[in-house]
Amino acid sequence: MTAQGPGGWVLHVDLDQFIAAVEVLRRPELAGRPVVVGGRGDPTERGVVSTASYEAREYGVGSGMPLRLSARKCPEAVFLPVDAPAYEAASQEVMGTLRGLRHDGEATIVEVLGWDEAFLAVPGLREPQALADRLRAEVLAATGLHCSVGIGDNKLRAKIATDLGKPRGTFTLTAETWFAVMGERPTDALWGIGRKTAGRLAALDIRTVAQLAAADPGRLAAELGPTRGPWYRRLGRGVDTSPVDPTPYVARGHGRETTFQHDLLDADRIAEEVRRLAYRAAEDVAAEARPVVRVGLKVRFAPFFTVTRSVALPAPTTDADELAAAAVGLLARIEPGRPVRLLGVRLEMAEPEGG
DNA sequence: TCTGGGGTCCTAGGACCC
DNA sequence: TCTGGGGTCCTAGGACCC
Numbered sequence: 001m002t003a004q005g006p007g008g009w010v011l012h013v014d015l016d017q018f019i020a021a022v023e024v025l026r027r028p029e030l031a032g033r034p035v036v037v038g039g040r041g042d043p044t045e046r047g048v049v050s051t052a053s054y055e056a057r058e059y060g061v062g063s064g065m066p067l068r069l070s071a072r073k074c075p076e077a078v079f080l081p082v083d084a085p086a087y088e089a090a091s092q093e094v095m096g097t098l099r100g101l102r103h104d105g106e107a108t109i110v111e112v113l114g115w116d117e118a119f120l121a122v123p124g125l126r127e128p129q130a131l132a133d134r135l136r137a138e139v140l141a142a143t144g145l146h147c148s149v150g151i152g153d154n155k156l157r158a159k160i161a162t163d164l165g166k167p168r169g170t171f172t173l174t175a176e177t178w179f180a181v182m183g184e185r186p187t188d189a190l191w192g193i194g195r196k197t198a199g200r201l202a203a204l205d206i207r208t209v210a211q212l213a214a215a216d217p218g219r220l221a222a223e224l225g226p227t228r229g230p231w232y233r234r235l236g237r238g239v240d241t242s243p244v245d246p247t248p249y250v251a252r253g254h255g256r257e258t259t260f261q262h263d264l265l266d267a268d269r270i271a272e273e274v275r276r277l278a279y280r281a282a283e284d285v286a287a288e289a290r291p292v293v294r295v296g297l298k299v300r301f302a303p304f305f306t307v308t309r310s311v312a313l314p315a316p317t318t319d320a321d322e323l324a325a326a327a328v329g330l331l332a333r334i335e336p337g338r339p340v341r342l343l344g345v346r347l348e349m350a351e352p353e354g355g
Numbered sequence: 356t357c358t359g360g361g362g363t364c365c366t367a368g369g370a371c372c373c
Numbered sequence: 374t375c376t377g378g379g380g381t382c383c384t385a386g387g388a389c390c391c
């Protein structure tokens with residue numbers, strides 16, 4: 001017997017080494033070789049690894065690692081530039097396959113999380129393992145891509161289960177098995193707890209999932225915030241009541257940022273780069289016909305110090321010239337004279353009509 | 356080892372109003 | 374004269390995720 005949550009079964013689908021796998025698909029001669037995708041594909045430049053193939057991971061290369069370091073760890077790897085349109089196209093194929101699945105005549109409900117992840121639910125689903133097996137076979141047949149599937153009695157448990165099924169496998173996690181599987185793992189094994197929060201919890205002598213689940217909610221609220229504190233405790237217990245929501249994603253805003261290979265000092269040059277980023281972000285906004293209500297600027301000074309400024313526009317607009325002027329205007333609110341390593345412009349849009 | 360680029364959400368303090 | 378307390382808006386920054 002397996003417990004079934006009030007919302008029924010949830011499946012979480014995650015493509016294995018997605019970006020590297022898409023590259024190998026169109027360049028079959030790379031199969032079996034260590035492949036590292038990141039930046040402009042030049043491991044001597046500033047940039048980080050987007051995805052490494054399993055062969056490269058055996059050398060200690062992983063996502064988020066600086067490209068230069070990955071090249072030292074695995075000099076024989078094939079380094080490739082990020083090709084977002086190719087991954088977007090592959091993602092559309094995968095999501096289309098998931099939406100096309102039927103189970104006992106019922107259509108699937110698909111919630112897309114990014115290029116390579118989705119939650120999936122089917123009303124009245126009784127045999128999630130059978131659906132997971134069929135799903136993996138159909139995605140492979142349709143796209144040539146392998147995936148792993150987590151099965152859970154809610155989204156949180158399904159999401160965490162996927163990692164335990166990787167690669168090319170499935171894993172099931174329910175209220176019944178939660179503490180046996182997760183109880184002794186560190187808190188940052190949970191979806192939503194990273195390095196910083198794990199550190200703050202450790203300072204409270206909370207190190208494992210079981211300890212977090214048993215922590216005093218009042219103390220967590222006092223130490224970590226009235227919303228976050230209790231939420232962390234629910235994470236520790238594997239509790240999640242959010243539904244699988246197929247509503248198409250609507251962006252709150254669009255941003256562009258760039259890291260310079262050589263830090264910038266010249267004020268005119270910095271202003272020019274801010275203007276360019278603003279125009280590029282404005283292109284994304286223009287496609288949605290929703291005016292921008294707020295403009296933000298991010299500046300990272302070498303080596304690692306970030307300042308942000310933002311301003312609400314007096315009148316919402318989609319006019320790229322106005323948006324660029326507002327972004328450049330924010331530079332006046334930042335102390336000049338230090339080397340700039342990164343610039344970012346973010347445009348926040350008004351709520352969609354009729355929402 | 357030395358840190359991309361796209362996002363989301365939460366927190367906290369000050370300003371301002373009643 | 375100079376003060377309470379609640380509510381909301383604005384802004385900066387932190388943390389996390391893929």
